[in-house]
Amino acid sequence: MASDEALLIETIVQVSAAILLSPLYQGIHEKLKAFVEGRRGPSFLQPYYDIFKLLKKEVVVTENSSFLFIYTPYVVFGIYLLISFLIPVVYPSPIYLTPTVDFLGGALLFSLASFLKLISSVESGSNFVALGVSRVLSFIFFSEATLITVFFGVALITGTNNPYVTLQYLTQDISHYLQLDHVLITVSFFMLWLFETGKLPAESSGLSEMGMIDDALLYEYSGKLLGILKWGSYVKQYLLGSVLLNVFLFPWLLQTGPLGALLDVFIMFLKWLLLILISVIINTTLAKLRLFKVQDFLAVSFILSVFSLIVTVLIG
């Protein structure tokens, strides 16, 4: 009974941390970026203010759009909520619902959410969104391939497709962490994370910018639906970033047990500060990429992930 209660607490801590704290990391990122650029910048709680404001607002729907346009934001948010049960984003051991799918299943759920977002935004019938969707598609054919190859790579390294096993395998011995295939796959996934979460110095989120990639999909959304989609993208950023930290980049320090789960929230906060710092350094020191260079960037990420597979399979 006690272990059931412990499991319940660990589950609640992991899922609520993923859902509630994800906008905070975006806020800290923006604040830190503004600080480096010499601006005052918005408050680090700004993403929360935005979400609350949008959730209270009225929804405007275009005449041409179907039910997909209205219901997809809820489904997408639900998918991200489900993924937060499946992968070690806060707590290093399996929780409730974790055995539902494996690592590859998690990747497919991410792909499903992206697909639904694309379909629903096209449903609005706006030409501008159609342009945005075609732009997104010209990039994500690489990023989705990389995501799946990276997860294949993880599966081959540990002989299982369970991220929790990978986490334990990496923390067992430093030599596991320093293996060439793991290093290559970490670099590849980090590049992918930069793209997937809009942290590449190519993208900008202003309303009239030509550099927008992901935001073009949300162009016709308004009010509560926009708020839910924005919140969903913060959760997605948190999930991918936490997988990057816990399974690839920095798998140590996580504690077990109900109290350990609470401590893990703080440890994850510190780890995220490290990731945010790296991302801010990349964003503020590199010159802005031309938009079509994003494909080259993703091609390199894809090649590194496949090269890692070659090293794993042939060198062992």
Add this chain to the structure above:
Amino acid sequence: MVNAQLLELISASIIVSALYIQGQAYFKPTIYAQAIQSALISVLAFYLGFALNLIDYVILGVTIVVLRSFIITYFLFRGLKAKPGIRESTRGVASELVVNLAFFFLAVFILYYFVLGRIGLTTEAGAATLTIFSFILFFQGLFLIVTRRSTIAQIIGFIEEENSIVLFGILTIPIPFLIEVSIFLDVLGLVVITSLLTLQKLEHTKLEELMG
């Protein structure tokens, strides 16, 4: 004793430098990347020299670093005729990289399963599977020659192939013989031909090749 992971790391860095050369359109960084690639091979030779306590590897390392990282780099820059910032117009880095990947991926798998897996190769350093990196480098050099029109990029492709032979030889062939062959190819094949070709013309198009 030889640390296989260190060998893997250096060999993988060599492959990454070849990928960089494939994706880079500007000549200057490409030539520097070639120098770094050759230097990495000499680092591998030095490491094996110290680990196995064989002076031959050290001599090979010195030869490679002097001839390829310095002399050939100097001749390539001379061939560039002091025009900074010039580049070749490439046809889409992403597609070239993916075709390159498909090319060496397939070639290496066929080689591994149908050739290397059957002959039971043994090496002095005890790392027979590492020879796979030399094949990857060889196919990358070949692909660079096929995809580029400029003389400098094609010569760098040839140097990559040379590097792959040395990388293969370091692990398999008796070193004194390798040193002789390497110096012969470097001095005659690379320095002389490089200086002549780059002085002749900077770019090759299909039409020029067909004219008598």
